[in-house]
Amino acid sequence: MSAGSVAVIVADEMGIPSWDLYELSIPCTVFGVPQPDLSDHWYDLRVCSAGDGDAPGGPFGITLRTPYGLEGLAGADTVVVTSVPDACLEEGRPLAPGLTDALRRAHDAGARMVSLCTGAFALAEAGLLDGRRATAHWQHTAQLAARHPEVTVDDSVLYVDDGDILTSAGLTAGLDLCLHLVRRDLGAHVANQLARRMVVPAHRPGGQAQFIDLSVPESDDAGLAPVLDWARAHLDRPLTVEELARRAAMSPRTFYRRLRAATGTTPLRWLLNQRLARAQSLLETTDLSVEKVGELSGLGTANNLRHHFLRQIGVSPGDYRRSFFACRAA
Structure with a gap:
C-alpha cells in the first residue's frame, strides 16, 4: 500500500542551476526510494516538468527528461515545487506557462503543497501563500516579501508547516522539510531511521511556532x-x-x-x-x-x-x- 502520491515539479522549462540538482534529488530520494523494513507503506513518486517534458540547458551538460508534464499533478496527494530559476525571480519574467493554474487546481483538489527554496515564489504567484506564513532561501526572502506583501515571510526558520502548505529555506533545509513530512505521515521512528541512513539529523530546530x-x-x-x-x-x-x-x-x-x-x-x-x-x-x-x-x-x-x-x-x-x-x- 502507498503512503500517498508525491508529484515533484521541475518548475521551469528553461533549465535548472547546479544547486537545484541537489534540491531535486532530495524529494526523489526521500519519497521515491521505498524503505520496506521501515514501513509497509511508502510513497508513489512522479517527477513532472513545467515545460514539455524536457528541462534543457542544465548544468554539466545535463538535460533532464521527466516522465510527466503538468498533467502529472492530477490526483497527487502532495505536490513539491523545486526552485525556480533565477531568471524567474526578476520582475516581468513569467513562470512557465500553465504552472500557476496547475498549482491552484492541485491545491483546490486537496493536495498538500510544498515548496523548496525559491519554489515559494511559484506558490506565491499562484496566490496560495496569501495570508500565510512562509519562508525561502534567506538570500531571496526580502525579494519574496517585497513582491508578495500579502505573505508573511520569515527568514529565520528552516521551514514553515502551515498544515496543507509547507515551505522550506534553501538547499539542505529542503531535506529537513521532507523528513518532517515523513514524520507527519509515518511517525517519528520511521523518520529518525531514514535520517540515520542518510547520515543527517532527524530534525533541526527552526524556532517557529507552527512546527514541532x-x-x-x-x-x-x-x-x-x-x-x-x-x-x-x-x-x-x-x-x-x-x-x-x-x-x-x-x-x-x-x-x-x-x-x-x-x-x-x-x-x-x-x-x-x-x-x-x-x-x-x-x-x-x-x-x-x-x-x-x-x-x-x-x-x-x-x-x-x-x-x-x-x-x-x-x-x-x-x-x-x-x-x-x-x-x-x-
Missing part, C-alpha cells in the same frame, strides 16, 4: 559529544546544567556558550527537545502508559507530559499515539 521543535543537530564540538551522549542515555533522571557542565569539565557559563554555539539552542531547551523525542518514540513503539512514558522520558508526571505535548506538538500524548497507530494500520 523536537531535536537539534549533532554537535560539531567534539568536546561536547560525550556528555550529550551520556545525557541522552540518562533522560529518565533529573539533569541540570551544572551537572552536565561538570561532566564536560567546564564551567556552567562555558558549557552554555559552547552548547549554544554548537547546536543553536540552550541547554534546557536541548534537554526538553530530547525528552520530547524520547516520549514520541516510546508512544509509537510501546504500549507503556502515559505515566510511564513521562517517567522514562524525564518529563515527570502524566500531566507534565501532556502539557509539553500540547504546547510543543499541538496534540495530547494519547491523540499522538492513536494517530500514529492509525497511520500504521491504514
Whole structure:
C-alpha cells in the first residue's frame, strides 16, 4: 500500500542551476526510494516538468527528461515545487506557462503543497501563500516579501508547516522539510531511521511556532559529544546544567556558550527537545502508559507530559499515539 502520491515539479522549462540538482534529488530520494523494513507503506513518486517534458540547458551538460508534464499533478496527494530559476525571480519574467493554474487546481483538489527554496515564489504567484506564513532561501526572502506583501515571510526558520502548505529555506533545509513530512505521515521512528541512513539529523530546530521543535543537530564540538551522549542515555533522571557542565569539565557559563554555539539552542531547551523525542518514540513503539512514558522520558508526571505535548506538538500524548497507530494500520 502507498503512503500517498508525491508529484515533484521541475518548475521551469528553461533549465535548472547546479544547486537545484541537489534540491531535486532530495524529494526523489526521500519519497521515491521505498524503505520496506521501515514501513509497509511508502510513497508513489512522479517527477513532472513545467515545460514539455524536457528541462534543457542544465548544468554539466545535463538535460533532464521527466516522465510527466503538468498533467502529472492530477490526483497527487502532495505536490513539491523545486526552485525556480533565477531568471524567474526578476520582475516581468513569467513562470512557465500553465504552472500557476496547475498549482491552484492541485491545491483546490486537496493536495498538500510544498515548496523548496525559491519554489515559494511559484506558490506565491499562484496566490496560495496569501495570508500565510512562509519562508525561502534567506538570500531571496526580502525579494519574496517585497513582491508578495500579502505573505508573511520569515527568514529565520528552516521551514514553515502551515498544515496543507509547507515551505522550506534553501538547499539542505529542503531535506529537513521532507523528513518532517515523513514524520507527519509515518511517525517519528520511521523518520529518525531514514535520517540515520542518510547520515543527517532527524530534525533541526527552526524556532517557529507552527512546527514541532523536537531535536537539534549533532554537535560539531567534539568536546561536547560525550556528555550529550551520556545525557541522552540518562533522560529518565533529573539533569541540570551544572551537572552536565561538570561532566564536560567546564564551567556552567562555558558549557552554555559552547552548547549554544554548537547546536543553536540552550541547554534546557536541548534537554526538553530530547525528552520530547524520547516520549514520541516510546508512544509509537510501546504500549507503556502515559505515566510511564513521562517517567522514562524525564518529563515527570502524566500531566507534565501532556502539557509539553500540547504546547510543543499541538496534540495530547494519547491523540499522538492513536494517530500514529492509525497511520500504521491504514
